[in-house]
Amino acid sequence: MVQNRHAVIIEDDDDIAMLLHASLAGAGFTVSRASDGAEGIELVRSVKPDVITLDVGLPGIDGLETTRRIRSFSDAHIVMLTARDDEADVLMGLEAGADDYVTKPFRPRELRARVGAIMRRREAANPPTAVPVAPPSAKVQRVFTHNGLTLDRDERTVFVDGDPVETTRTEFDLLAALLRNRSRVVEKAELVRHLRDDGYQHISYVSAADKRALEVHVGNLRRKLAEDVKNPRWILTVRGVGYRLAPARDPG
Template identity: 55%
Template sequence: MTDVQLPAQASPAPGGAAVQEARVAVVIEDEDDIRSLLSTVLAQAGFEVHGAANGADGVELVRAHRPVVTTLDVNMAGMDGFETAKRIRSISSTYIVMLTARTEEIDALQGLEAGADDYVAKPFRPRELRARIDAMLRRPREVAPARADTTAPSSASAAAWLDHHGLRLNPETRVVTVDGDEVVLTRSEFDILADLLSGGRRVRAKTDLAIMLRGDQSVADFVSDSDARAIEVHVANLRRKLGESPSEPRWIETVRGVGYRLTG
């Protein structure tokens, strides 16, 4: 398929002058018509789009073009979407949006575990895809984990940390430590943990956490039961990385039928 390419868009600089910022997207989809539709939607959103019909070629496109966003089909011949997502995540911090059939919601949950940031069910609505991508772009990009300084921080840096039972999180540097040891989290896991820590004992519903991850109340219409289950996957992965038992939680307490809050 011929790549869809548009010139880089100008974005306003802090001083008001326009600077050139490349908005690159990669579409990995083995069905020509869907790949064409995705490319058109992203091109209309101002992206320079590169398309691949299989996972191996898609990984190479990500490596070569360093996209901001990558859409990825789950069910592809050869290397499937799960393995492709893992390989992409090992070389790139691109936002990964997985596409899955509406009747195969388990694919979406497995995709999140493989490193995807979000998913859209097929057949998808272009407006929903645009809304989800726009919301993701408003969230902080993941940065390489920095070594946290856990020894006698200054008063300024100490004020930035959120603490709870030996768990420390710095929203500015996006660093998390448990009993002094750094823990590497995905973007979604970090944002969920930061939201819970800042909320104290306030209960956060799964739907509220899903909307928070999107960063825009206008996408509330697109929150489904699958999105709530995706939050469950993120929290399960978060607990595993923190070393917490769901039955005897140290930090995150499940409020059955509602959502989550910090332990007392």
């Protein structure tokens, strides 16, 4: 049984906060709430949650700056809520460090499904110590290397030419998916569903905004890897389709 799941809600609207609280508590979370960005940052620092929901239009420190500050010390999965169905709003939130977004008014069922997928990914990446380790005969690749990059799925680490690269959980999972598929082109919709661990039909639709959000995550990942866009070492864009790994280079 999974225990001690904690969620933090950063929301100044009491009615929306109550709906979020009911949705997250119903999904098995202990829930704490802050009403503004400054309070939310300190609450996240104190309780170290697994999941954070926050509004873009917070009083005082807005949601974008709140996200940036939280991301500087926390790897919690951040879901940004926006009342404006504005793609620019969504993209700015993702660039600030959010992992996902939900447009208000939102469906509690969709939020619970997305949060459930988040937790399945986190728990798969950090299995309980009581679970037996797979025997050596089980051919599950855990470490990937490509053109000077090393990704360890067990340790959740990324190194480039021996230097560590800090990634969000979403960026790490995205990079792992591309490494696992090697030279195969992975369509954007497939990557979106992979990042959501989407086994739920009611959230299986992938919109244009979802694909743009994926592009932002790829852009953030490329920036952290110091990727040369004119001569990429790792991630190639297949225009109109998706992404794949760049060809292997001669180490000499």
